[in-house]
Amino acid sequence: MDENRETPALGRRALIARIGWGAFAASIAGSLAAGVRYMFPKALDEPPSKFKAPPPDTYGVGSVYAVEENKSFILRDAGGVFAMSAVCTHLGCTVKHMDAKGEFHCPCHGSVFDKDGTNIAGPAPRPLPRLDANVARDGRLEVDTQVEAAKDYRVPVDAGRG
Amino acid sequence: MSAHSLMESLRCSAIYRSIVRRGPADNDIDRSLAITSNVFLHLHPVKIRRHALRFTYTFGLGGITTLLFLILCVTGVLLMFYYVPSPERAYRSMQDLRYVVPYGTFLRNLHHWAAHAMIVTAALHMARVFYTGAFKGTRQFNWVVGVILFVLTLGFSFTGYLLPWDQLAFWAITVGTNMAAAVPLLGGMIRYALLGGNIVGANALLRFYVLHCAVLPALVFVFLAVHFWRVRKDGGISGPPLPAEVPEEGPPERLFATTPGRSYALVALPREAPAAVEESRKSPEDTVLTYPHLLVREAAAAMVVIGGLLLVALFLNAHLEEAANALKTPDPAKAPWYFLGLQEVVSWSTPFIGGVLVPGLMVLALLAIPYVRPNSVGVGVWFHPARRRAVIAFTIGLVLNVLLIVVGMFFRGHGWSLVWPWSN
Amino acid sequence: MRGPLTARLRDLATPPVLIAFGGVLWMIALLAMVLVDANPEWEAHQSEYRKRLAAAADDAASVRHAGRFKVQVKQIDLPALERVDRCVSCHVGIEDPAFADAPQPIATHPGDLLTIHTPERFGCTICHGGNGRATSREDAHGLPEPSLNPMLRGEFLQGSCGKCHGDDEFVAGSRLEVGRRLFDHYGCRTCHRLYQSGNTAGPDLTKVGSKKFDAFFWGNDYRGTDRSVVYWLESHFKNPSAFYPSTMLNFKMTDENARALVVYMLSLTDERIPDRLQPSRGPTKP
Numbered sequence: 001m002d003e004n005r006e007t008p009a010l011g012r013r014a015l016i017a018r019i020g021w022g023a024f025a026a027s028i029a030g031s032l033a034a035g036v037r038y039m040f041p042k043a044l045d046e047p048p049s050k051f052k053a054p055p056p057d058t059y060g061v062g063s064v065y066a067v068e069e070n071k072s073f074i075l076r077d078a079g080g081v082f083a084m085s086a087v088c089t090h091l092g093c094t095v096k097h098m099d100a101k102g103e104f105h106c107p108c109h110g111s112v113f114d115k116d117g118t119n120i121a122g123p124a125p126r127p128l129p130r131l132d133a134n135v136a137r138d139g140r141l142e143v144d145t146q147v148e149a150a151k152d153y154r155v156p157v158d159a160g161r162g
Numbered sequence: 163m164s165a166h167s168l169m170e171s172l173r174c175s176a177i178y179r180s181i182v183r184r185g186p187a188d189n190d191i192d193r194s195l196a197i198t199s200n201v202f203l204h205l206h207p208v209k210i211r212r213h214a215l216r217f218t219y220t221f222g223l224g225g226i227t228t229l230l231f232l233i234l235c236v237t238g239v240l241l242m243f244y245y246v247p248s249p250e251r252a253y254r255s256m257q258d259l260r261y262v263v264p265y266g267t268f269l270r271n272l273h274h275w276a277a278h279a280m281i282v283t284a285a286l287h288m289a290r291v292f293y294t295g296a297f298k299g300t301r302q303f304n305w306v307v308g309v310i311l312f313v314l315t316l317g318f319s320f321t322g323y324l325l326p327w328d329q330l331a332f333w334a335i336t337v338g339t340n341m342a343a344a345v346p347l348l349g350g351m352i353r354y355a356l357l358g359g360n361i362v363g364a365n366a367l368l369r370f371y372v373l374h375c376a377v378l379p380a381l382v383f384v385f386l387a388v389h390f391w392r393v394r395k396d397g398g399i400s401g402p403p404l405p406a407e408v409p410e411e412g413p414p415e416r417l418f419a420t421t422p423g424r425s426y427a428l429v430a431l432p433r434e435a436p437a438a439v440e441e442s443r444k445s446p447e448d449t450v451l452t453y454p455h456l457l458v459r460e461a462a463a464a465m466v467v468i469g470g471l472l473l474v475a476l477f478l479n480a481h482l483e484e485a486a487n488a489l490k491t492p493d494p495a496k497a498p499w500y501f502l503g504l505q506e507v508v509s510w511s512t513p514f515i516g517g518v519l520v521p522g523l524m525v526l527a528l529l530a531i532p533y534v535r536p537n538s539v540g541v542g543v544w545f546h547p548a549r550r551r552a553v554i555a556f557t558i559g560l561v562l563n564v565l566l567i568v569v570g571m572f573f574r575g576h577g578w579s580l581v582w583p584w585s586n
Numbered sequence: 587m588r589g590p591l592t593a594r595l596r597d598l599a600t601p602p603v604l605i606a607f608g609g610v611l612w613m614i615a616l617l618a619m620v621l622v623d624a625n626p627e628w629e630a631h632q633s634e635y636r637k638r639l640a641a642a643a644d645d646a647a648s649v650r651h652a653g654r655f656k657v658q659v660k661q662i663d664l665p666a667l668e669r670v671d672r673c674v675s676c677h678v679g680i681e682d683p684a685f686a687d688a689p690q691p692i693a694t695h696p697g698d699l700l701t702i703h704t705p706e707r708f709g710c711t712i713c714h715g716g717n718g719r720a721t722s723r724e725d726a727h728g729l730p731e732p733s734l735n736p737m738l739r740g741e742f743l744q745g746s747c748g749k750c751h752g753d754d755e756f757v758a759g760s761r762l763e764v765g766r767r768l769f770d771h772y773g774c775r776t777c778h779r780l781y782q783s784g785n786t787a788g789p790d791l792t793k794v795g796s797k798k799f800d801a802f803f804w805g806n807d808y809r810g811t812d813r814s815v816v817y818w819l820e821s822h823f824k825n826p827s828a829f830y831p832s833t834m835l836n837f838k839m840t841d842e843n844a845r846a847l848v849v850y851m852l853s854l855t856d857e858r859i860p861d862r863l864q865p866s867r868g869p870t871k872p
Contacts, residue, residue: 024465034265037264038240038243038263038264038269039243040264041244041262041264041266042264043258043262045254045258
């Protein structure tokens with residue numbers, strides 16, 4: 001800024017104008033930012049991401065147990081029990097379990113997943129993710145739909161009771 | 163590259179020139195274009211009488227009321243993102259705004275206090291227009307539009323304080339709709355239509371929500387447009403008759419530095435008056451250019467009001483009573499202050515007299531004011547001596563209203579009994 | 587007419603100065619708003635909790651557990667009870683036995699009540715009262731009293747047990763059980779109605795535990811500061827005419843008995859408890 005162009009007598013007025021405009025611009029920018037922040041509440045009345053399902057030893061080997069309200073499946077195979085998301089990795093529709101084939105079909109765009117959740121046809125880019133599952137203190141299976149587990153993650157089933 | 167020359171080159175760019183199709187406002191033609199070529203600013207005339215600039219003539223009340231309405235629109239839309247108009251969730255929305263939505267408390271406070279302030283400024287604006295005789299002559303009908311806008315403002319307040327679904331809301335809707343039911347012949351139907359049924363419940367809340375957020379805003383925008391349009395068409399802001407001689411006044415005060423090349427700033431514009439301005443001042447109308455003289459004053463009023471309102475919203479939390487409870491009427495059950503005068507009258511009389519006749523006659527009296535004596539005596543002068551009786555009558559009405567409100571606020575205790583304010 | 591000061595103020599109040607003034611106020615208000623929002627009460631408590639978690643972590647699992655702790659509003663969503671309890675935003679340690687000796691509000695919940703009444707099913711306010719949605723101590727605890735949703739404290743907390751548990755489940759000798767017996771002993775139903783039985787000489791007591799302090803008549807002469815429901819009931823039982831001339835008999839109750847009866851009164855609420863959260867019901871519940 002070339003301050004020398006200002007006459008000394010008017011310096012204070014120019015300063016006030018600058019403060020005025022600066023404060024105005026900062027206030028508008030700050031208010032807009034606050035408006036954006038306002039859109040992100042600190043807590044929601046949403047169901048928690050964790051839910052509890054029956055204990056691991058209640059599922060038969062090869063069975064697929066749908067937990068509709070949590071958009072998840074709980075499956076049991078020879079290795080144990082695992083939870084799998086029912087949300088299609090393409091665009092979020094809920095996949096359907098086709099009993100006859102053991103596959104999962106997405107009704108929206110025709111993605112197909114095999115019984116392990118691997119994408120075998122259609123536009124889905126990834127397998128259905130496995131979800132973090134643990135045995136809670138009360139013996140039930142606790143699944144967290146927000147936490148993804150490793151591809152071969154399984155909760156072992158107590159052999160004596162399974 | 164300095165910030166200054168950056169701005170300069172920005173202003174010379176083809177894109178900027180396509181948006182603002184005029185030169186820097188350093189001459190009167192571009193200053194006129196600044197008003198006429200801008201869709202928002204062209205609500206204003208290019209030139210206004212110097213008299214209209216005097217703060218002690220208008221106190222900026224109409225403009226401040228408009229500003230408050232715009233603030234209410236912005237904050238209201240933001241509140242709508244969280245508010246759910248159902249009896250189960252309305253009160254919870256209020257609590258969530260307070261406890262888990264960032265700045266939710268502040269925003270609700272802002273909406274709340276802007277609404278209260280708007281009633282005050284609208285009433286004062288009306289009083290100003292009355293006392294300066296500004297409703298006379300060509301402006302008769304615009305007074306009517308103003309009264310309609312004032313009634314709509316009260317409608318906004320009534321429908322608005324119902325939405326939190328707290329005790330105030332529930333009992334206000336109960337009393338208010340029963341007052342509507344006192345209308346002869348059609349009363350029952352009106353109450354049924356307002357409530358969407360026979361009891362105060364989900365339908366009623368939804369109806370008042372739609373009224374508050376859709377119907378009333380639409381009506382206010384329409385009547386505001388008419389109000390502004392008529393200000394222009396009725397001859398601009400009122401003022402005393404033009405003097406026979408051109409007054410000798412100094413040039414408009416210099417507001418800012420006369421730094422060359424800084425004229426882009428709105429507030430930097432009123433530099434030393436060039437010849438053209440001198441000329442316009444010598445015209446019989448004694449006018450000045452709206453840009454910058456009026457705009458810079460409007461900006462000042464707006465910034466002070468916004469700043470003050472934000473401070474109030476920071477320190478004073480909007481009221482939230484206990485959640486609505488149909489089994490328990492609060493004691494005393496007081497309406498917000500602006501309806502306390504009415505509540506006082508209702509407490510002395512039948513629902514028909516207090517709830518229909520008195521407010522109806524009050525509105526009718528206001529509407530009739532410009533047609534009682536259709537002359538143009540005393541326009542543009544505060545408390546013109548020729549209008550002494552009219553001024554006294556209006557003042558009595560105003561003072562009575564304020565007195566009733568004060569009684570309702572401070573002298574009514576449990577069971578609506580008369581008490582001294584200090585005995586509580 | 588005008589003094590030099592007002593004249594100088596008038597000269598100062600030019601539009602540009604006012605614009606700058608308003609703009610600075612705007613900025614100050616915004617800044618204050620952001621600061622208030624950025625420093626909620628619960629943040630300090632959760633930071634303390636996290637610090638202690640990290641300090642006590644001695645194996646890989648507990649280190650990971652401490653690392654995963656996020657400072658944020660914590661809540662228990664209880665759709666069945668139509669409430670959200672955010673008490674755990676400050677009381678973060680209630681389920682962690684390692685915090686038994688920690689200071690409030692991050693200490694472990696005393697006793698073993700939480701093992702039967704798991705917080706994820708019952709939350710906090712169903713027993714403790716208060717305002718579950720609030721995230722400040724004052725609002726959550728219903729302070730300053732009298733307030734609409736005060737917390738139940740000390741012995742009076744037992745009143746909440748009776749919201750779900752029937753008379754036959756009351757622990758013998760507990761305040762609640764003693765109060766229940768006193769209700770019969772004094773023959774309260776002679777004048778008062780409770781559920782479907784009793785008379786109407788006095789007020790119906792079926793929902794007395796849900797009444798707020800302002801639903802009780804404090805008379806015209808009471809000047810005390812304690813206007814809580816608990817205080818009203820206790821005073822009224824010890825001397826029915828404590829606040830206004832009452833027609834109720836004076837049973838000359840001891841402090842002990844009066845409080846036990848208050849506890850029983852507090853259990854008589856109209857809160858809706860879904861069946862699946864209910865234990866078996868006692869005989870007097872409708």
